[in-house]
Amino acid sequence: MRNAGLLAAKMRRAKWRLQAHGGPQFINQGYCYSCNRLVNFVATGAWWRDDYLCDHCHSIPRERAVMYCIEKFFPEWREKVIHETSPGSRATSLRLEAESQNYIATQYFPDAVFGEIHQGYRNEDLKSLTFDDASIDLHVSQDVFEHVFDPAQAFREIARTLKPGGMHIFTTPLVNKNKPTQWCAQLRPDGSIEHLIDPPEYHGNPVSSEGSLVTVHWGYDITKFILDACGLFTDVIYIDALEYGIRAEYIEVLITRKPPPSG
């Protein structure tokens, strides 16, 4: 299994948190969309975005929220062409891979050839995908778009490669909420990075020990940003459903739709 070591390390940390806090803070039974079964959801700490885990697949709330939305808004996903950029090593990504007939997992390796398999993944740059126009039914991304340097171009590529009637179902933390989107880092013309917040912010990255630089703090105005970038409308779905283990901060799911063929 890809990144098994990373998953083991995460579970060790979860166990450590449980022990450090003297036991789970909260447990409830429910249905986990990420692993498609009845499970216990266990809050191992106070920050439920990272600490409210499925005891079977170890998913976190945003992963379950993405799978909920795929099932609800794109129920024919198993028969369709799915592209997931920077997939996770558990939960929703594994379910999509296991159950769909045409699931393409990609990662970004800037020094390798794009469109070819590298380290078990197809190598793709979101700013310049090698997929044909109108070739993908469903793009999936989980907490990727806060790390992209040119998200407008990436959204244009998503729109270009979607088939009519297709969707991009994704999460990216809308940490600025009603405040305008704020840029945190950008590329200078010479390719060097200009940091716009101090200190720079990094998130964990399964294929890089350096972590992923946060380039943008999105607000709810991301929907207008996407419309301006590529002409497609986006819905923001907020789910609070303990019975599905979906409760936490910053777990909105965004759904960008390419209109179906007319007539």
Ligand SMILES: [Zn+2]
């Ligand atoms: Zn699960």
